Amino acid sequence: MNRGRPRSGHIDEAVAAAVRELLVEHGYQGLSIDRVAARAGVGKAGIYRRWRSKAEMVFAVVVHGEEPVPPADTGTLRGDLAALVGHVARLLSAPHARLVMPGLVADLAADPGLSERFAAGFVDRERAVLGEILDRAAGRGEITSPTADDVAFAHTLVLGPVFAYLFLGGGAMPSDLTDRLAGALVAALGAKE
Secondary structure, three states: OOOOOOOOOHHHHHHHHHHHHHHHHHHHHHHHHHHHHHHHHOOOHHHHHHHHHHHHHHHHHHHOOHHHHHHHOOOHHHHHHHHHHHHHHHHHHHHHHHHHHHHHHEEEEEHHHHHHHHHHHHHHHHHHHHHHHHHHHHOOOOOOOHHHHHHHHHHHHHHHHHHHHHHHOOOOOOHHHHHHHHHHHHHHHHOOO
């Protein structure tokens, strides 16, 4: 995200509404910063102060916002991970997210600079949230203190199956995915249950 003048909530709301409307009308590929600015009634500079690209804007508006928040402490690693998996599944299965993810992944694969910014802007924040969950579990004695590799591995295990079911497997997730995936994560992290 770019720095500069303080953000206006009005612009954020107008841009979010425009992005959602235009996604329905034109799909991800047909969406552009120009179209969003025109529909929102804001200048392109206001959008570029917030996001450097269409992909970053769309992900922030449609998928999970700028600052992901860890789920409430359930008292167990398994419970915390089940809550996180459920949250991720809800975010990625939302109608607008389903419209953007395939195009967003293609853009990330085609543009190394975008991929680096996306990792620094979103993936690192998601991993920080997961790190908080794992640190809580370590504090309870369920696991040893997690390393950065543990957090990255767990992050991949959370996202991979949800993404595969939604975008590679026809769109339907098993009703017990949250519980099964939480159990697999607990086992992969060597937690004491």
